[in-house]
Amino acid sequence: xxxxxxxxxxxxxxxxxxxxxxxxxxxxxxxxxxxxxxxxxxxxxxxxxxxxxxxxxxxxxxxxxxxxxxxxxxxxxxxxxxxxxxxxxxxxxxxxxxxxxxxxxxxxxxxxxxxxxxxxxxxxxxxxxxxxxxxxxxxxxxxxxxxxxxxxxxxxxxxxxxxxxxxxxxxxxxxxxxxxxxxxxxxxxxxxxxxxxxxxxxxxxxxxxxxxxxxxxxxxxxxxxxxxxxxxxxxxxxxxxxxxxxxxxxxxxxxxxxxxxxxxxxxxxxxxxxxxxxxxxxxxxxxxxxxxxxxxxxxxxxxxxxxxxxxxxxxxxxxx
Amino acid sequence: xxxxxxxxxxxxxxxxxxxxxxxxxxxxxxxxxxxxxxxxxxxxxxxxxxxxxxxxxxxxxxxxxxxxxxxxxxxxxxxxxxxxxxxxxxxxxxxxxxxxxxxxxxxxxxxxxxxxxxxxxxxxxxxxxxxxxxxxxxxxxxxxxxxxxxxxxxxxxxxxxxxxxxxxxxxxxxxxxxxxxxxxxxxxxxxxxxxxxxxxxxxxxxxxxxxxxxxxxxxxxxxxxxxxxxxxxxxxxxxxxxxxxxxxxxxxxxxxxxxxxxxxxxxxxxxxxxxxxxxxxxxxxxxxxxxxxxxxxxxxxxxxxxxxxxxxxxxxxxxxxxxxxxxxxxxxxxxxxxxxxxxxxxxxxxxxxxxxxxxxxxxxxxxxxxxxxxxxxxxxxxxxxxxxxxxxxxxxxxxxxxxxxxxxxxxxxxxxxxxxxxxxxxxxxxxxxxxxxxxxxxxxxxxxxxxxxxxxxxxxxxxxxxxxxxxxxxxx
Numbered sequence: 156x157x158x159x160x161x162x163x164x165x166x167x168x169x170x171x172x173x174x175x176x177x178x179x180x181x182x183x184x185x186x187x188x189x190x191x192x193x194x195x196x197x198x199x200x201x202x203x204x205x206x207x208x209x210x211x212x213x214x215x216x217x218x219x220x221x222x223x224x225x226x227x228x229x230x231x232x233x234x235x236x237x238x239x240x241x242x243x244x245x246x247x248x249x250x251x252x253x254x255x256x257x258x259x260x261x262x263x264x265x266x267x268x269x270x271x272x273x274x275x276x277x278x279x280x281x282x283x284x285x286x287x288x289x290x291x292x293x294x295x296x297x298x299x300x301x302x303x304x305x306x307x308x309x310x311x312x313x314x315x316x317x318x319x320x321x322x323x324x325x326x327x328x329x330x331x332x333x334x335x336x337x338x339x340x341x342x343x344x345x346x347x348x349x350x351x352x353x354x355x356x357x358x359x360x361x362x363x364x365x366x367x368x369x370x371x372x373x374x375x376x377x378x379x380x381x382x383x384x385x386x387x388x389x390x391x392x393x394x395x396x397x398x399x400x401x402x403x404x405x406x407x408x409x410x411x412x413x414x415x416x417x418x419x420x421x422x423x424x425x426x427x428x429x430x431x432x433x434x435x436x437x438x439x440x441x442x443x444x445x446x447x448x449x450x451x452x453x454x455x456x457x458x459x460x461x462x463x464x465x466x467x468x469x470x471x472x473x474x475x
Numbered sequence: 476x477x478x479x480x481x482x483x484x485x486x487x488x489x490x491x492x493x494x495x496x497x498x499x500x501x502x503x504x505x506x507x508x509x510x511x512x513x514x515x516x517x518x519x520x521x522x523x524x525x526x527x528x529x530x531x532x533x534x535x536x537x538x539x540x541x542x543x544x545x546x547x548x549x550x551x552x553x554x555x556x557x558x559x560x561x562x563x564x565x566x567x568x569x570x571x572x573x574x575x576x577x578x579x580x581x582x583x584x585x586x587x588x589x590x591x592x593x594x595x596x597x598x599x600x601x602x603x604x605x606x607x608x609x610x611x612x613x614x615x616x617x618x619x620x621x622x623x624x625x626x627x628x629x630x631x632x633x634x635x636x637x638x639x640x641x642x643x644x645x646x647x648x649x650x651x652x653x654x655x656x657x658x659x660x661x662x663x664x665x666x667x668x669x670x671x672x673x674x675x676x677x678x679x680x681x682x683x684x685x686x687x688x689x690x691x692x693x694x695x696x697x698x699x700x701x702x703x704x705x706x707x708x709x710x711x712x713x714x715x716x717x718x719x720x721x722x723x724x725x726x727x728x729x730x731x732x733x734x735x736x737x738x739x740x741x742x743x744x745x746x747x748x749x750x751x752x753x754x755x756x757x758x759x760x761x762x763x764x765x766x767x768x769x770x771x772x773x774x775x776x777x778x779x780x781x782x783x784x785x786x787x788x789x790x791x792x793x794x795x796x797x798x799x800x801x802x803x804x805x806x807x808x809x810x811x812x813x814x815x816x817x818x819x820x821x822x823x824x825x826x827x828x829x830x831x832x833x834x835x836x837x838x839x840x841x842x843x844x845x846x847x848x849x850x851x852x853x854x855x856x857x858x859x860x861x862x863x864x865x866x867x868x869x870x871x872x873x874x875x876x877x878x879x880x881x882x883x884x885x886x887x888x889x890x891x892x893x894x895x896x897x898x899x900x901x902x903x904x905x906x907x908x909x910x911x912x913x914x915x916x917x918x919x920x921x922x923x924x925x926x927x928x929x930x931x932x933x934x935x936x937x938x939x940x941x942x943x944x945x946x947x948x949x950x951x
Contacts, residue, residue: 229915230613231638243947251943254923319781336723336781338930421723425780425926433919439610441915443948 217455224449229442237445244449255450258428261342262457265349265429266410273350274406277357282387284358285365299359301352310419313348338426345427348416353409357402364398365391400469404462411458430454561590561858567597568851571621573608578807582871589867590858596851616640622847623855628662628838629906631914632672635842636665642843643669647853651860654881658904662838673841673860674878676869678803679894680730680835680907681819688715688794700738700770700825707774710797719796720775721787722929725922728779729908731771731800732925733835736763738825742833742903749912751949755941764934766825772932780926802837803894806874814873817890821897834901837910838878913948920944 190198224244228237248255280298284291301309316323317334325332334344368391376386392399414431417423423432430450438447574583580602587598601621608615608625615624616635626632635641648670652660655674663672688694692713697703707717722728736745740759747753748760776787776796788808790796799805800822809817824831841859843852858864865877866886876887876894884895898904909917921941928937 231617231640247944247947251940251947253927253940319778320786333778333781336778338780341781421780422725424725424923425723425930428923435610437915437919439918440612441917441919442613443915443919 220448220451220455222448223445224452226445226448228444230444231442240445244446245453247446248449248453254428254433257426258423258430258433259453259457261428262411262413262430262454264342265346265413266407266461268346269350269353269406269410273353274357274402276350277354278361278402280354280358281361281365284362295359295362298355300355302355302359304352306349306352306415307419309348309352310416313344313351313416314419316348317344335420336425341420341426345416345420349409349413353406356409357405360402360405361395361398364395368394396469396473400466403465407458407461407465411454430457561593561854561861563593563595564850564854565595566851567599568623568849568855569599569601569621569847570855571608571615571624572600572602573605573625575602575604575608576807578874579872582868585871586859586864586868589864590855593858594851594854596854598855616844620844620847622849622852623841623843623859626672626840626842627906627910628672628674628840629910630912631910632663632842633665634914636667636669636671640845641671642845642848643667643671644673644843644848644853644856645670647673647856647860650857651879654860654862654879656880659838659878659880663840671842673856674838675840675859676865676875676878677836677838677898678875679819679897680734680800680802681821681894681897682823683791683799683801683805683817683819684797685791685794685813685816686818687816688797694797696820697823698820698831700823703823704770704774707797711774715794716776716790716796717774717798718771718776719787719791719799720779721782721784722779722926723781723783725918725926726909727784727787727801728925728929729917729921730802730835731767732763733905733908734800734822735767735771735825736760737833737835737905738822738829738831739763739766741829742905745833745905746911749908751912751916751945755945756938761934761938764928764937767928768932768934779929802835803890804874806890807872814888814890819890819893832900832902833905834898834903835905835907836898836901837907839875840878916945916948920948 223237225239225241226237227240227243284295284298288294304312314335315321317325319325319331319333319336322334324330324334332340335341372390372394373386376390381389412431413429414423414435417427417429417432418435421427423429423436430453434447434450434454437443437450570587572580572583574580583600583602587600590596591598599621603611612626612635617640626635636643643665648660648663651673655663659674660670663670663674665671689696692710694706694709695702697706710717720727720731733745736748739762740748744753744759748755748757754760776782776790779787784801784805785808787796787799788801788805791799791805792809792813803819806814806817821831821834841856843856860879862877862879862882865879865882869875869877869891870886873888873891876884876891876898884892887895905911908921912921924937924941924944927940928934
């Protein structure tokens with residue numbers, strides 16, 4: 156917007172432009188003059204209020220977290236009780252906290268699992284259901300149902316499924332596996348529970364995107380003799396670019412903010428440590444505000460890396 | 476942009492740039508309000524200003540509390556007298572409760588109903604899940620807390636008192652002093668010497684078993700460590716899981732550690748360790764973990780990290796397990812004839828030079844939030860401190876014993892009577908690891924470290940890990 160404003164004045168540096176001045180500039184000026192004061196106030200409010208909310212609820216806490224990550228503070232009392240300790244929190248996290256590396260590792264496994272198993276499955280379901288098979292509406296509802304349940308409820312449902320003594324899974328298969336207690340398998344059990352929900356979510360998003368693809372594209376591909384697989388990968392998938400970006404971002408975010416299910420299972424201990432649960436454990440009754448903030452900053456960085464990398468790549472291709 | 480400039484602008488009409496500038500100023504000034512309030516609102520509490528040394532006094536003084544509980548049965552009659560002294564104050568009072576389990580929730584309801592009847596005051600009970608309540612206590616107290624709320628004695632109480640988040644209640648205590656032994660009074664006192672806490676009940680940790688199982692198999696109650704481990708081995712050969720064990724929630728294992736440490740190294744050493752004046756990688760602490768690994772691991776139920784204490788209690792109930800070291804709240808999982816069959820013995824002696832006279836018996840009670848004091852909350856706190864209120868509670872939840880020494884113990888079940896005896900005979904009383912040490916050490920550090928030890932039994936690793944982190948945390 157400001158570029159529009161300054162561009163003409165750059166062309167004519169001195170204000171003593173005669174009657175030969177570009178008419179475009181006059182038109183622009185004229186349009187602005189037509190805005191009444193009321194218009195301006197309304198526009199101001201429409202931009203200002205969301206900006207304010209964004210600043211207060213997103214940017215302020217984010218910046219405060221970064222600042223507090225260099226402090227030791229229990230969160231009670233005046234701000235003067237904050238003790239500034241530099242990078243100590245980060246040093247402690249990386250050197251002496253035995254839960255940090257497992258948590259980071261679990262978050263990455265979670266991300267890879269969603270990206271290479273759950274998300275592709277959701278896309279596959281969407282492509283299948285897009286073919287308007289008999290009963291596809293019912294199937295859609297069934298797959299989408301878990302998305303409507305809160306993750307906390309999903310946690311409870313899967314707790315019943317996986318309970319070692321009275322659980323459904325061990326009951327049906329006659330196995331005696333300690334699904335949530337055995338630290339080498341409980342992460343996988345939790346990821347299955349999370350995927351159950353994630354698949355439905357991706358499916359519905361992708362399905363909506365598929366409905367928006369011009370059928371003429373598919374027809375043209377079919378006339379040219381492309382198989383269904385070829386049509387999808389060569390024609391439909393590239394045409395779905397905006398949706399694909401959304402799906403990637405959502406997958407990364409879902410993987411890194413994973414929390415509810417694990418918290419319900421065992422509060423993120425014993426093989427289920429995640430960065431998010433570490434933050435809460437240190438924050439809650441423990442009151443290690445600085446330490447939790449440092450963990451949160453690390454999580455923020457971990458989240459930004461893949462998203463920024465992907466988006467910059469995507470936009471670069473777009474502009475080409 | 477100043478005010479007159481703004482009015483100028485209104486008259487003349489704003490240019491686009493001016494509008495933006497105005498907006499910017501508006502955002503900044505309006506933004507300042509939520510930013511400032513957010514500073515206190517989003518914070519979450521814990522413990523840095525309370526020196527851990529406070530722990531030692533808190534727990535040490537409770538020892539006297541217990542002694543007087545034992546003599547309580549003698550003065551039963553005064554209970555009803557204190558109840559009738561509640562003034563009719565009317566109005567309403569809000570009460571934040573962490574009694575979220577079914578049995579205690581009903582019991583609290585019964586107490587509040589009785590209070591409403593006596594004082595004409597409506598009590599708005601706000602029940603929050605037990606664990607969530609603890610997790611969020613700092614935010615809760617800094618937000619808009621209920622007037623009266625449930626909490627714990629010891630280090631956990633002193634911390635919030637020192638922060639000015641709870642109201643001193645010496646006036647209420649003036650009417651209660653002669654009904655509480657000195658130990659309870661000290662356990663209710665903050666570091667500034669004022670009273671902040673009204674004790675409600677306490678309960679011992681001990682080894683629970685079913686009398687019928689011991690009678691059928693001819694087991695006898697062990698008093699020494701050798702008898703205990705021999706009994707465990709015998710149970711194992713009889714096809715029982717000797718020691719029910721659950722640590723999915725992380726905290727039940729603290730009880731095992733507390734007792735082992737108090738039996739091997741003594742109460743004073745345990746308290747010094749909780750205050751981190753001795754190191755976690757001290758040879759004495761290593762000996763505790765080693766004993767746990769050598770003697771108890773073979774007796775404990777398998778897969779404890781996938782099991783809750785309720786499930787473990789059920790295996791004791793179903794006679795699949797022989798014994799269970801837990802707080803007396805384990806009785807909540809037993810009813811009718813099964814409850815009558817439940818009994819306990821004190822954690823056996825390991826070193827005869829140390830003895831077995833230390834008991835773990837946490838005190839639960841109530842506090843008033845900083846702005847919560849008024850005639851209604853005063854009346855409620857006085858009532859909760861009365862023997863009458865405590866006995867009303869215990870009628871529905873018989874897994875505790877009243878804190879008020881004038882409470883009539885004649886209605887106690889055998890288990891409660893035995894608990895009074897056990898606590899009464901104790902020379903020193905601990906509150907429990909997560910109440911005796913700092914909260915920022917207990918749940919983020921000790922809890923996962925103990926779980927890891929239960930999994931791999933690596934004594935050197937667990938003690939090194941605990942010491943490394945304790946060093947970083949106990950610096951403030």
